[in-house]
Amino acid sequence: MIMNSRLNVAVEKLKQNGVRMTPQRHAILNFLFSSMSHPTADEIYKALENNFPNMSVATVYNNLRLFKDAGLVRELTYGDASSRFDANMTEHYHVICKKCGKITDFDYPSLIDAEQEASKNTGYRVESHRMEFYGVCPGCQHEYPVN
Ligand SMILES: [Zn+2]
Ligand SMILES: [Zn+2]
Secondary structure, three states: OOOOHHHHHHHHHHHHOOOOOOHHHHHHHHHHHHHOOOOEHHHHHHHHOOOOOOOOHHHHHHHHHHHHHOOOOEEEOOOOOOOEEEOOOOOOEEEEEOOOOOEEEEOOOOOHHHHHHHHHHHOOOOOOOOOEEEEOOHHHHHHOOOO
């Protein structure tokens, strides 16, 4: 099991929030921090179920909620039931594969200028924005060549 410093910091943060560390909780955190694949609760469950036969998808989901409340993960909702969870808390954008649904982080300066422009144009107090890029990931480009 990887015991990196981010994981240690997260464990400490949860302790401060009064959250007791359990082996399951630890495994879910470790999976989130080591995969960077923006998994769904179901994907995490499938990856860990062999190690934790008594764990349910609901357990995974409840833990993700807990991590979210502690500011350790972000929840990405896409209008359907399957939220994805992102352990990268720095500002970044996502490139999404329209074939397999893979989400890859893309570091780019946050578009604060655009927020200010939107605010100026509409009179809104603009507080956030959402921008996503869609395409075909390297892995899918072989299977779905450009016609
Ligand atoms: Zn793909
Ligand atoms: Zn991300």
